[in-house]
Amino acid sequence: xxxxxxxxxxxxxxxxxxxxxxxxxxxxxxxxxxxxxxxxxxxxxxxxxxxxxxxxxxxxxxxxxxxxxxxxxxxxxxxxxxxxxxxxxxxxxxxxxxxxxxxxxxxxxxxxxxxxxxxxxxxxxxxxxxxxxxxxxxxxxxxxxxxxxxxxxxxxxxxxxxxxxxxxxxxxxxxxxxxxxxxxxxxxxxxxxxxxxxxxxxxxxxxxxxxxxxxxxxxxxxxxxxxxxxxxxxxxxxxxxxxxxxxxxxxxxxxxxxxxxxxxxxxxxxxxxxxxxxxxxxxxxxxxxxxxxxxxxxxxxxxxxxxxxxxxxxxxxxxxxxxxxxxxxxxxxxxxxxxxxxxxxxxxxxxxxxxxxxxxxxxxxxxxxxxxxxxxxxxxxxxxxxxxxxxxxxxxxxxxxxxxxxxxxxxxxxxxxxxxx
Amino acid sequence: xxxxxxxxxxxxxxxxxxxxxxxxxxxxxxxxxxxxxxxxxxxxxxxxxxxxxxxxxxxxxxxxxxxxxxxxxxxxxxxxxxxxxxxxxxxxxxxxxxxxxxxxxxxxxxxxxxxxxxxxxxxxxxxxxxxxxxxxxxxxxxxxxxxxxxxxxxxxxxxxxxxxxxxxxxxxxxxxxxxxxxxxxxxxxxxxxxxxxxxxxxxxxxxxxxxxxxxxxxxxxxxxxxxxxxxxxxxxxxxxxxxxxxxxxxxxxxxxxxxxxxxxxxxxxxxxxxxxxxxxxxxxxxxxxxxxxxxxxxxxxxxxxxxxxxxxxxxxxxxxxxxxxxxxxxxxxxxxxxxxxxxxxxxxxxxxxxxxxxxxxxxxxxxxxxxxxxxxxxxxxxxxxxxxxxxxxxxxxxxxxxxxxxxxxxxxxxxxxxxxx
Numbered sequence: 001x002x003x004x005x006x007x008x009x010x011x012x013x014x015x016x017x018x019x020x021x022x023x024x025x026x027x028x029x030x031x032x033x034x035x036x037x038x039x040x041x042x043x044x045x046x047x048x049x050x051x052x053x054x055x056x057x058x059x060x061x062x063x064x065x066x067x068x069x070x071x072x073x074x075x076x077x078x079x080x081x082x083x084x085x086x087x088x089x090x091x092x093x094x095x096x097x098x099x100x101x102x103x104x105x106x107x108x109x110x111x112x113x114x115x116x117x118x119x120x121x122x123x124x125x126x127x128x129x130x131x132x133x134x135x136x137x138x139x140x141x142x143x144x145x146x147x148x149x150x151x152x153x154x155x156x157x158x159x160x161x162x163x164x165x166x167x168x169x170x171x172x173x174x175x176x177x178x179x180x181x182x183x184x185x186x187x188x189x190x191x192x193x194x195x196x197x198x199x200x201x202x203x204x205x206x207x208x209x210x211x212x213x214x215x216x217x218x219x220x221x222x223x224x225x226x227x228x229x230x231x232x233x234x235x236x237x238x239x240x241x242x243x244x245x246x247x248x249x250x251x252x253x254x255x256x257x258x259x260x261x262x263x264x265x266x267x268x269x270x271x272x273x274x275x276x277x278x279x280x281x282x283x284x285x286x287x288x289x290x291x292x293x294x295x296x297x298x299x300x301x302x303x304x305x306x307x308x309x310x311x312x313x314x315x316x317x318x319x320x321x322x323x324x325x326x327x328x329x330x331x332x333x334x335x336x337x338x339x340x341x342x343x344x345x346x347x348x349x350x351x352x353x354x355x356x357x358x359x360x361x362x363x364x365x366x367x368x369x370x371x372x373x374x375x376x377x378x379x380x381x382x383x384x385x386x387x388x389x390x391x392x393x394x395x396x397x398x399x400x401x402x403x404x405x406x407x408x409x410x411x412x413x414x415x416x417x418x419x420x421x
Numbered sequence: 422x423x424x425x426x427x428x429x430x431x432x433x434x435x436x437x438x439x440x441x442x443x444x445x446x447x448x449x450x451x452x453x454x455x456x457x458x459x460x461x462x463x464x465x466x467x468x469x470x471x472x473x474x475x476x477x478x479x480x481x482x483x484x485x486x487x488x489x490x491x492x493x494x495x496x497x498x499x500x501x502x503x504x505x506x507x508x509x510x511x512x513x514x515x516x517x518x519x520x521x522x523x524x525x526x527x528x529x530x531x532x533x534x535x536x537x538x539x540x541x542x543x544x545x546x547x548x549x550x551x552x553x554x555x556x557x558x559x560x561x562x563x564x565x566x567x568x569x570x571x572x573x574x575x576x577x578x579x580x581x582x583x584x585x586x587x588x589x590x591x592x593x594x595x596x597x598x599x600x601x602x603x604x605x606x607x608x609x610x611x612x613x614x615x616x617x618x619x620x621x622x623x624x625x626x627x628x629x630x631x632x633x634x635x636x637x638x639x640x641x642x643x644x645x646x647x648x649x650x651x652x653x654x655x656x657x658x659x660x661x662x663x664x665x666x667x668x669x670x671x672x673x674x675x676x677x678x679x680x681x682x683x684x685x686x687x688x689x690x691x692x693x694x695x696x697x698x699x700x701x702x703x704x705x706x707x708x709x710x711x712x713x714x715x716x717x718x719x720x721x722x723x724x725x726x727x728x729x730x731x732x733x734x735x736x737x738x739x740x741x742x743x744x745x746x747x748x749x750x751x752x753x754x755x756x757x758x759x760x761x762x763x764x765x766x767x768x769x770x771x772x773x774x775x776x777x778x779x780x781x782x783x784x785x786x787x788x789x790x791x792x793x794x795x796x797x798x799x800x801x802x803x804x805x806x807x808x809x810x811x812x813x814x815x816x817x818x819x820x821x822x823x824x825x826x827x828x829x830x831x832x833x834x835x836x837x838x839x840x841x842x
Contacts, residue, residue, distance in 0.1 A: 010634070011634075011636060011645070012447070012460065013447050013451075013457045013460060014447055014451045014602070014647075015443075015444045015445060015446065015450075016444075018439060018440070018444040019439070019440060022436075022440070022462075023433070023436045023437075023438065023439040023440070025436065026434050026435055027435065027436025030434075036434045036435075037434065037464060038434075038462065038463055039434060039461070039463075040459065041459065041460035041461070042459055042460075043458060045458070048459070051480075052459070055476060070637065071614065072614070072615075072618055072634075073626075074634060106810060108613075108616065109616075109619070111615055113615050113619065114615050131812070131813050152637065154817060158814075181435070213437070279707075279728075283714075284714075285707075285713065285714025285715070285719075286702070286706075286707030286708065286710025286711040286714065286726050289706045289707025289710075289728045290707040292706065293704075293705075293706025293707065293819070294706070294815065294816055296782055296783065297783070298706075299730050299784075302706075302730050303730055303731045304727070304728055304729050304730055304731065304734035305702075305706070305707050305726075305727075306725070306727055306738070307700075307707065307710045307714075307725055307726035308725050309714065309719075309723050309724055310720070310724045310768075312724070313725035316768075316769075317725060317727070317738070317767065346737075347733075347734055347738070348733065359714075360717070361717055362717065362718070394715065394717055395715055398711070
């Protein structure tokens with residue numbers, strides 16, 4: 001089965017947004033072992049969209065279109081798909097009922113434009129949208145299939161995972177599609193891409209199936225191990241020994257795999273140890289708390305986050321000593337230590353985590369340059385601190401500092417597990 | 422002149438990298454006033470690349486291809502372009518001399534694969550590569566032109582700016598194409614895409630130059646006003662009255678333009694009014710503080726952020742009444758009010774901002790469902806609160822709640838400005 005991707009939206013052709021949907025879908029389809037040979041982008045223009053759709057359907061079995069399903073006049077995907085595939089448009093009653101309920105709940109006017117989203121090609125299977133109002137659809141006619149999803153990434157992803165991938169997976173299986181490409185991503189914190197690559201150079205060189213490819217993310221490295229095999233189980237069997245060797249070499253730097261975030265892993269460790277956490281932030285401004293609370297259920301272990309941006313708030317809210325600030329400054333090992341201790345005390349938490357640093361672009365000196373960050377972790381056995389020097393713009397420094405603080409916390413929890421084990 | 426983009430590379434079809442080159446080129450071309458109606462991606466396969474190239478050259482004047490010019494066997498763009506356009510491949514001597522010098526300087530072996538990069542279609546204008554070894558080329562045959570650049574973003578960008586844009590700009594001018602496309606983005610908070618569109622429906626309908634297009638972002642709406650004119654000044658003159666009319670209709674909902682974020686605008690307002698801010702967060706977990714501190718210089722007005730995730734921390738750190746929590750619950754108007762007051766008191770700030778709500782996926786009840794959020798703002802003149810009901814997953818609810826809290830703060834600062842004015 002050949003699937004191709006069609007991104008619809010003039011904003012993509014004006015360079016106003018980067019098409020991350022296509023990369024996401026391409027990755028998911030290759031995991032299914034589906035061949036994706038083409039990806040096309042057209043604007044919100046009926047004639048050109050119809051022409052592109054005809055080209056796509058001419059050479060592939062399935063066209064997966066994203067974008068152009070919203071409420072505005074520019075949103076023409078459903079109409080063009082119906083026209084090219086020779087069917088009428090009809091109102092999907094379940095979808096329009098959902099939109100009516102949505103408008104009623106929020107007390108907003110039930111505009112025609114909202115209801116337009118419930119219109120789909122006749123005979124199409126509706127793809128429910130669990131996080132928005134515009135449904136998608138799957139329209140199969142003779143040997144060709146058009147799938148349409150909204151362009152909003154969160155909606156597109158939810159609908160892909162819930163409906164489209166199971167649908168395509170079933171079709172691929174029914175067609176006897178016997179090879180899959182399967183990847184496992186090992187998530188690495190605390191070292192950079194070139195260091196990771198150097199430690200694995202011989203492995204990367206020798207491996208052909210699976211292959212190993214390092215990717216630098218803003219604040220961590222992902223090692224993608226990709227195998228091609230008859231099915232997922234065989235692919236996993238090819239990957240397992242390579243993964244074990246990577247983990248052996250990189251130790252605790254490999255903190256998780258695939259979609260596991262550092263904050264989710266930490267959440268699991270805190271929960272199973274029955275420990276609570278409080279965070280004192282300065283240069284990260286609340287980002288660590290934001291990441292920790294992105295994990296569902298984090299209210300079980302996260303008691304409070306105190307972002308003490310001013311010296312006064314460090315003194316008053318965290319009990320950092322005035323003499324400490326006077327002698328060492330707000331950006332210092334000593335302040336980081338007192339912040340970690342202070343926040344665990346203020347929030348009555350088992351563990352305190354702290355960050356203080358200079359995110360820039362101003363505020364740096366030759367002794368304390370932009371990017372200098374101190375991290376602290378405190379628990380019943382004492383406090384540890386770390387000095388790191390980070391590169392990048394303000395946001396990158398914040399993101400990297402938050403990641404290293406979480407990594408410091410992770411290592412503490414890991415050592416505790418091993419001590420207990 | 423119509424230009425289209427062709428990205429070459431199997432890694433793009435496997436979803437391993439996001440195609441940022443295409444977005445960059447599309448943006449640059451639209452600034453030149455060049456129409457880009459199509460963008461295509463194919464893998465490193467000669468047959469499919471040739472077929473795609475024929476489709477592109479059939480409908481556009483110029484095809485701008487990126488990728489597939491490197492040293493490996495997979496790099497086939499030069500050969501396929503030559504074949505499709507009916508010319509031979511020749512060695513470009515300036516390029517091979519440069520590659521030889523490069524290898525000599527670095528003491529690396531002069532492999533055939535390195536020299537392969539100097540091979541270009543006969544009759545092509547070579548596009549020098551100031552930051553790498555692979556040159557690009559511009560091949561014009563009859564009325565059609567193929568341009569090929571390497572896929573490495575730094576190389577592609579340097580070559581585009583140095584050679585390709587001047588070339589296309591000259592051609593556009595020679596063809597009497599004297600127009601540029603210029604856009605202004607008006608940033609809208611506090612209302613949804615369909616409501617924004619409804620208020621502007623007649624304008625959107627009537628306008629042809631400039632056009633008005635609404636785009637839904639995760640937590641705000643962008644109205645893109647795009648004009649085509651002989652030069653940027655004329656485009657801006659076309660946009661000005663339309664912008665004024667949009668602002669008249671939408672009032673304070675239009676909080677900024679282009680790259681101005683809500684947090685940056687708030688920062689400017691706080692600075693010019695000489696006011697300080699403290700934030701009490703619950704369901705947003707620190708995200709509001711993170712956004713506020715993304716603005717350089719925010720340490721001038723942001724004193725502290727207290728993320729009080731537990732009831733105990735709300736009582737202890739913010740002074741929320743135990744009786745308030747018992748009578749109304751943590752997610753209530755009353756708690757939001759006491760949190761805003763409490764945080765401004767705790768941090769000695771002029772203004773307190775608060776959020777408390779249920780981000781889900783669990784923790785909702787029929788009386789207080791997931792997505793129910795209360796916002797509070799407190800200053801010397803008193804406190805205001807708002808109830809909102811948000812949709813989406815946990816992260817979306819956090820992002821939308823943070824945005825609405827910032828918008829509540831923005832409106833308070835705006836009213837203060839107008840009161841003072």
